[in-house]
Amino acid sequence: MWKEKVGWVALLIIVSSWCVSSSSHSSSSFRGDLSRGKAPLTFGSASSSSLVLNRVGSSVVLPLHGNVFPLGSYNTTIYIGQPPKPYYLDPDTDSDLTWLQCDAPCVRCTRTPHPLYPPSDELVDSSDPICGSLQSGDYKSDCVERCGYEVQYADGGSSRGFLVKDDVHFESNRGRVLSSRVALRCGYNQIPGPYNPCLDGVLGLGKGSSSIVSQLSSQGLVANVLGHCLSTRGGGFLFFGDDLYDSSHISWTPMSRDPYLIEHYSPGTAELLFAGKPTGQENLLLLFDSGSTFTYFSSQAYQALSSRVKEELRRKDFTEAVDDDTLPLCWKGQKPFKNIGDVTKYFKPFALSFALSFNSGGRAQNQFEVPPESYLIISDKGNVCMGVLNGTEVGFQNVNVIGDTSMQDKMVIYDNGRQMLGWESKDCSQLPNSRAFAA
Structure with missing residues (x-):
């Protein structure tokens, strides 16, 4: 029942050279338990002008839900796409790129609390630096249309998909909405490991240039700093930026x-x-x-x-x-x-x-x-x-x-x-x- 990455040193990420055929993005009809008592944020459309307005010193604060026991996991709500839709993601400081189960369509997916993420039409091709950051130095792709990936975990789990770019929305500690175009993993073929929480995906908070905070920082939205505070009473908060502490x-x-x-x-x-x-x-x-x-x-x-x-x-x-x-x-x-x-x-x-x-x-x-x-x-x-x-x-x-x-x-x-x-x-x-x- 626990959220563990057993044998982290055996994690293998393969940035694949295969191309995935285009397909319509039909919405999943499944709806899980959405009763978390969270009021949805209201967002305007994401645009380059909204990014310019938000290029100020501020921090993003995200409430965390969950506990060490008995749930064994935490999650936070991230709003993605246009119009913005909520997704519950597991914040992980040992994973770089944010990952969602997606309807591309999905070949094999696990249970999620929301309908599967419908991937945006903006694909990340194999020449993009984000794709390059996930591959070895001598890797050369024969496919330029999409940056495909396959992740294999030591516990037997795996994920296969491709990279897209989409709008991600956050509310800053100063009441502003920060909207950013970031790269995400769209996973359409999953083999679950022994622990499989009912979440929409993983929020990548690792040290790499593809992590969510690194991408926000490269756009001048926040400092390349993140932090978390987990309460022994359950819940807590996650933040991006450097103006929340002395x-x-x-x-x-x-x-x-x-x-x-x-x-x-x-x-x-x-x-x-x-x-x-x-x-x-x-x-x-x-x-x-x-x-x-x-x-x-x-x-x-x-x-x-x-x-x-x-x-x-x-x-x-x-x-x-x-x-x-x-x-x-x-x-x-x-x-x-x-x-x-x-x-x-x-x-x-x-x-x-x-x-x-x-x-x-x-x-x-x-x-x-x-x-x-x-x-x-x-x-x-x-x-x-x-x-x-x-x-x-x-x-x-x-x-x-x-x-x-x-x-x-x-x-x-x-x-x-x-x-x-x-x-x-x-x-x-x-x-x-x-x-x-x-x-």
Whole structure:
């Protein structure tokens, strides 16, 4: 039931040389459950003049819906096309190009909450730089009509389709509507993996030039910065731009330039601490991924953390709940727990410590602290479970992934312009509208 990209290193994107025959874009008759309590925005027609008017310093704020448990995913509403139509997309910082299931017509699609996206008539051809950014340097296409793609995932899922350009609409924090022509993936042939949430597609927030924020930035609409704030109470917000936070209050660390990690949002290597003390686990390769529900540690780091948590609980009235398969490690108390507040006092925080170097030769430590409420869940059986899993067992090899559960109640910022990652503790249930956003 969880939203995981098992074995991210095995993700393969093939920008294909095949051409797809033109066809009429008939609308799907399927309509899912649309009752999310969201009032639709009203947009004017997108035009070059609207882009000129919106070339100002502003940020786009998008409410998030969902939670780590029990849903295991988040989504935001994006308006696409003319007239604008809403689509629920999964925000993913480890995917670049935004992707929707589309009626091209669809050969094989999964259930969606809205009618399938009818692709625009503006196709991305194989000579477009966006197409080039998705292919290897020695790739040459025999087809110029369309930039086709095929994505294969390590969990057995796949998607096949082509690239189009269409109007995407956002409301800025200053009340303006930002309209932009961006490239999207139109997926008309999907093989679902084991986890298949009922969503319209994926909002690509990765580091590449084809991500939605990179495209908006290249048009002068927002700074090439994105961030998210996930609330432990569910929901939160996503934003593009750099005027929603005070940079002096943010803990910053440089993005890694390691060739192995450079395509991902990674602070490089870290040391694992538990209750403020070293665990002996150092030089852990780390990346941040909003497309992963849980946090994954490599086998040795996972054993170091789980053994210390178990040791803490031996002195308390907890027993391992072997009959609860919600997550690999769950514990029961003397009576069922109702919420995280019932158990946080029994658990200790863990942290990831990064060494920062300065031109003067000095070094300092920057820590990403994870309190108990950001790595524990309460199962349907009233037990407490640890939301940090063994990544080696599911194909993450020696990479440690910080997922949604450990990023809760933090504003996490990805500054692509400065190549910096930042975070600050926040009440993520409150939507921001200016730099005066309450601490």
